[in-house]
Amino acid sequence: MSYTLEGRTGTWEIVVGLEVHAQVISHSKLFSGASASYGGEPNTHVSLVDAGFPGMLPVLNHECVAQAIRTGLGLRARINLESRFDRKNYFYADLPTGYQISQFTHPIVGEGTVEIELSDGTVRHIGITRLHMEQDAGKSMHDQDPTRSFIDLNRAGVALMEIVSEPDIRSPEEAGAYLRKLRQILRYLGTCDGNMEEGSMRADVNVSVRKAGEPFRTRCEIKNVNSIRYVMHAIEVEATRQIEVWEDGGEVDQETRLFDPSRNETRSLRSKEDAHDYRYFPDPDLLPLVVEQAWVDELERELPELPDDKRDRFIRQYGIPRYDASVLVAEQAIADYYEEVAKGRDARLAANWVTGDLFGALNRTGRSIQDTPISAQALGGMLDLMADGTINGKIAKEVFEDMLETGDSAADIVERKGLKQVTDTGAIDAAVADVLARNADKVEEYRGGKDRLFGFFVGQVMKAMAGKANPAIVNEALKKVL
């Protein structure tokens, strides 16, 4: 079950902890009124506070605090009613004040846990060490001019949540599952859009290796990995590198490394000796952040149903398998869609249609649930036609394809194409008689004990009736005659 890597000297286990930087969804930045929205011409979302002008002071944005608390609650974590902002001092061109305001010693959120599910069905709990708020830096652009660098401060001061996990992750798959789960929770909460391509979610990956039963060995930190796939690759590549170093009799140095996906390798960025001395100290421009328990309670009451709770409810309420439930709660919009389809109908049948035909169609056409051509009401309408016997399952597939193409309702399509199911026993009896007459040899075989041929007769009758016959009546009629 557990993931290991084989080296020359034996079997190695990997130890991974993740630090995820998640950009907070908010109108304005953490300490200024400038817009926090993505995009925009360079340096158009910048206030004098963000640009670090003389005499400018930070003022905490309370919506960002609420977002951090919501996230902490979503991670089932302890909310610290008193937290503090520190300055992390370093010089860089895209850091206007020369320090980043961050919560170093007293974060707003303490220990929590995230439940992940692996492909073999194993469920694991990954510990959360802490979540703290901090400012993002601006962006340096070194590729615009041969001799000069340009700075875009639009992102400078945007609120980030840094979510630090315990070193509980033991495989690339677990790392991937953890990140997907975290992103799912953030999206449910509406606190981060989780869009890794736009950089609104980034991960620093701490990796070490060890032989079974050993204490932790030295770790390396791989900075700023910006996709789940890269995180998984980087872990494997870095663990393999470390095993080689150890097995060659060397020592792994504690250092910061970069993952290069094009060469599938990690490279040293700076060693521990070159590490910055950030000279953290409490920011004297800001008071300690004190939040009332009553406010935390209010935020908790307003929290949406979280994915794990929703999955468990789906299993309970709709009687669907755990796997289907997990798939259906992957996104809030899918879960909502499903619930609308399932409402007052056969919930298992609804789950099959959503996870099977609908997902297949969306995949095929490159669409998401948000721009599905078949609304939940429309799919429900089709299920209703099946339930009242207007169409059977086979015809339903045809109707579904037509709905996908034309956007018409199921009822209109059935009407237009004359697909209404035939329940007239006279017509069915005639078709049965005809099929049996033309296949006298098979009838003999069937009566001789070849039971499997029953399905053949059903198929022939349905074919003769262009698929529109009610399968139950056909079965009954065949049984009677045979």
Added chain:
Amino acid sequence: MSLTELTIADAAAGLRARKFSAVELVRAHTDAITALNPRLNAYITPTADAALQAASHADEALAKNEARPLTGIPLGIKDLFCTHGVRTTAASNILKNFVPPYESTVTANLLRDGAVFVGKTNLDEFAMGSANITSAFGPVENPWKRNGDAETKLVPGGSSGGSAAAVAAGLAMGATGTDTGGSIRQPAAYCGIVGLKPTYGRCSRFGTIAYASSLDQAGPMARSVRDCAIMLQSMAGFDPRDSTSVNCDVPDYSAAVGRSLKGLKVGIPAEYRAEGLSAEIEAAWQQGIEWLKAAGCEIVDVSLPHTKYGLATYYIVAPAECSSNLARYDGLRFGERVPGDTLDAMYEATRRAGFGPEVRRRIMMGTYVLSAGYYDAYYLKAQKVRSLIRRDFTESFQKVDVLLTPTAPTPAFAQGEKTDDPVQMYLNDIFTVPASMAGMPAMSVPVGLGATGLPLGLQLIGRPFDEETLLAAGSALENAAGFTHRPAIRAEGAK
């Protein structure tokens, strides 16, 4: 009486009585600046044209009976307050051409109340200094002279030395100062004027260039206690743009001036009888005690046992904060830039050329005390001592209403003295630093002249947000002292 010798209170009355116009009042001051600033160097940037224009607007307001409390009153503004469209240098080369596109809250409040700014006053670079000799725009000369010595140039104190010299010499009726460890009170004492450092959080720090954020506080400097009350009334108040400003009502400060002191308990802290306290200041202190006793106060001996750690603690906390606050002066977005081949080379060249030796010294000290391995021994320990200093005051204020101490251990000294050893210079702030560390309001009031004919100041320290008691006790000292001495160099008769 010359217009440059009036108090703000009298000038405001004179304007309303049409005894003189705002333009006349302001022109008297801008003329005095033209005449004396080349010598005193109290202003970095005089703004005569804008001041005269503002004065004529003030006259229009007066004519329509729409005068505000400070309408037409010429004030000097320490060049640490950002002023919209007016160069703001912090007396540093790195900001020598910086023109802010915004107004500090304190100056905006003064403008709202009608004040006319006659210029930006000189200071120690980034408010770091006690003699106004670290300014990139040259030292300020104290308008006072020692008896029989017209030659020796004395320092005005610092860092608000330009403001103190301007007010003393009649180049402004009042001026803004900022006080981090004594930068309002010590120059006020050296120049024979009144200077008030309000409670930390009373005046907004928004738009004031930061030295040490947890200590910096703006306050008024003027020639009378009442004038300080009038200015503070406008300067004070909650500002949502400064998270450390305190949201509590601003009382009627002028009403406290002249209030009876009957039954007021005045504490005399034993620890302020420190080594190096000059005999003349010791005597002035004793005199102050007698005056307050005569005014109905009860004198109580108190102890502030951690006073002796104040200066050492200050010189850890303030440089630590300044090392971080001044990181933004990197030549990238505003201010001066010296090019370099790499980003680091540009930083180094820019900051080497931009900062003077005292600023560099404090940045280095601050960087050191915050660095890994030293943080606990210095910064953290200093924060603990700071809370003990605060506790000393809090405990004292359970027994007394106000404390009386000297403002500085000596009167003004000569330019060039105390410059060999920075610690000698730092010792000037020994009596002012503890109240800053504790965030308590404090005020210096001139009470007489010393043996060499230089002004001596006494310091009153009050409870948090009880500036009123300072003003009441200060006005009692002022009345008893009858301090009417004027410096040798002054506007009156200068033309």
